[in-house]
Amino acid sequence: MEYHERTPIEDARKYRVGDVIYVTGEVILARDEAHKKLLEEGAPLDLKGSVIYHCGPVVTKVNGEWKVVAAGPTTSIRMEIFEDKFIEKFHPAIIVGKGGMGERTLKALKEHGAVYAAYTGGCGALAAERIKGVKEVHFLEELGIPEAVWVFRVEEFGPLVVTMDSHGKSLYDDVDKNARKNLEDILKKIER
Amino acid sequence: MIDEIVYAIKKAETQLSEDTVKALKEAYERETNPMGKTQLEAILKNVEVARKESLPMCQDTGLQTFFLEVGYDFPYMRELKSALVEAVRRATREIPLRPNAVHPFLHKNSGDNTGRFVPYIHWELKEGDDATIHVIPKGGGSENMSGLYMLSPGVGIKGIKKAVIEHIFKSGGKPCPPTIIGVGIGGGADLALTLAKKAAILRPIGVRHEEDFVAQLEEELYEMANKLGIGAMGLGGDTTVLDVHVEYAYRHPATLPVGIVTQCWANRRAKVHIDANGKVEVV
Numbered sequence: 017m018e019y020h021e022r023t024p025i026e027d028a029r030k031y032r033v034g035d036v037i038y039v040t041g042e043v044i045l046a047r048d049e050a051h052k053k054l055l056e057e058g059a060p061l062d063l064k065g066s067v068i069y070h071c072g073p074v075v076t077k078v079n080g081e082w083k084v085v086a087a088g089p090t091t092s093i094r095m096e097i098f099e100d101k102f103i104e105k106f107h108p109a110i111i112v113g114k115g116g117m118g119e120r121t122l123k124a125l126k127e128h129g130a131v132y133a134a135y136t137g138g139c140g141a142l143a144a145e146r147i148k149g150v151k152e153v154h155f156l157e158e159l160g161i162p163e164a165v166w167v168f169r170v171e172e173f174g175p176l177v178v179t180m181d182s183h184g185k186s187l188y189d190d191v192d193k194n195a196r197k198n199l200e201d202i203l204k205k206i207e208r
Numbered sequence: 209m210i211d212e213i214v215y216a217i218k219k220a221e222t223q224l225s226e227d228t229v230k231a232l233k234e235a236y237e238r239e240t241n242p243m244g245k246t247q248l249e250a251i252l253k254n255v256e257v258a259r260k261e262s263l264p265m266c267q268d269t270g271l272q273t274f275f276l277e278v279g280y281d282f283p284y285m286r287e288l289k290s291a292l293v294e295a296v297r298r299a300t301r302e303i304p305l306r307p308n309a310v311h312p313f314l315h316k317n318s319g320d321n322t323g324r325f326v327p328y329i330h331w332e333l334k335e336g337d338d339a340t341i342h343v344i345p346k347g348g349g350s351e352n353m354s355g356l357y358m359l360s361p362g363v364g365i366k367g368i369k370k371a372v373i374e375h376i377f378k379s380g381g382k383p384c385p386p387t388i389i390g391v392g393i394g395g396g397a398d399l400a401l402t403l404a405k406k407a408a409i410l411r412p413i414g415v416r417h418e419e420d421f422v423a424q425l426e427e428e429l430y431e432m433a434n435k436l437g438i439g440a441m442g443l444g445g446d447t448t449v450l451d452v453h454v455e456y457a458y459r460h461p462a463t464l465p466v467g468i469v470t471q472c473w474a475n476r477r478a479k480v481h482i483d484a485n486g487k488v489e490v491v
Contacts, residue, residue: 073306085263086264086265086267090268114381115382115442116381116442134247136247136250136254136441137349137381137472138251138347138384138473140254140263141257141258141261141263141266142257144257160307162306175246175250188380191437194444195438206369206373207366
């Protein structure tokens with residue numbers, strides 16, 4: 017299925033692994049330090065039904081206005097230590113990043129009806145093309161550009177491929193199981 | 209020469225090397241897994257946008273890294289290092305680049321991609337009076353998937369193959385596949401990794417090692433790696449690696465170091481050549 021959605025998103029349970037989503041509205045950036053800070057101090061904005069994006073962007077100021085130069089995803093597994101608590105506390109609808117996440121997050125997605133979607137790693141220029149502006153930024157002074165909480169206005173932001181859904185399915189588990197089996201065959205062949 | 213180095217950094221950051229684009233297109237054509245195919249398509253679109261709009265192809269614009277080949281009689285030796293540092297500062301402002309130089313204890317970002325030992329400059333001397341600067345900004349995600357395996361020499365070539373394939377398996381989708389894998393065998397720990405990095409990044413995709421035995425090993429590792437089925441971005445598919453490049457050095461009798469460096473699809477490189485008369489060219 018292909019979805020074209022507007023934020024905030026009310027029902028993320030309908031998404032299944034393999035679905036492709038394009039988002040219009042707002043995307044909120046949070047990576048390592050931002051997760052830590054929001055969990056400790058609370059969020060300065062409403063995150064219910066939001067799209068949380070694991071990304072450290074390149075932004076620059078042109079004539080007093082923020083311009084997003086590149087904004088591809090960062091490796092999500094680093095946020096595994098925070099994400100289940102983050103989902104429980106703030107109820108986002110879609111977590112976007114790359115590389116997938118672990119058991120704890122998968123469980124939280126199931127409990128709270130959210131999904132994890134992959135944005136193609138490194139595709140910073142393509143992402144920047146779909147980002148239409150910066151609505152606001154939090155903790156910029158303290159955390160610096162890559163770690164700050166940016167709120168981007170986006171149009172048709174995607175393709176976001178659902179790889180972990182709220183029904184306990186993870187594409188990464190499937191790929192991993194398959195690769196593990198292939199690895200065993202290859203190692204046997206090397207031994208021969 | 210600073211202008212040309214800034215331009216070379218920009219070229220590396222915004223225009224993906226031709227051999228890599230070609231390899232990605234071929235991988236896209238071949239791909240039979242719909243998940244992997246969506247990712248290859250997005251990468252190719254992204255590469256096009258970056259080139260057209262002169263934007264960095266990835267938001268991680270890398271740790272600024274230069275591999276130099278400098279002639280013994282190159283007359284501008286004294287100016288080279290400061291020119292590289294200044295070029296990095298200017299490129300950071302002008303392209304712009306993400307500030308990626310952080311103090312490891314104080315967590316402070318210098319803001320201009322420079323700091324202690326950074327940009328990283330690797331010097332090699334050669335005959336002649338000219339210099340070549342390889343501009344190779346290296347992303348953090350793929351660098352995290354580097355590995356050093358100090359094997360027992362007794363495990364032989366089979367042990368090396370196993371180490372490489374298991375490493376690629378463990379890396380999964382994390383280093384932004386399809387990747388280029390550099391393998392450095394022998395020397396000491398540091399040399400094995402340096403050889404691996406040069407093999408991964410400096411050698412064009414599809415070019416085999418000049419020695420048949422090594423070329424065969426590369427071919428074999430390439431085929432085995434792509435049988436894993438990890439696919440583009442780890443979403444499953446036929447292409448996990450675009451190539452495997454192997455380089456070697458003689459080893460100590462008691463050691464068999466195997467260094468592995470992973471380069472993501474954003475295989476960024478540009479080259480600056482400076483001759484003895486000060487003529488600077490971005491190749």
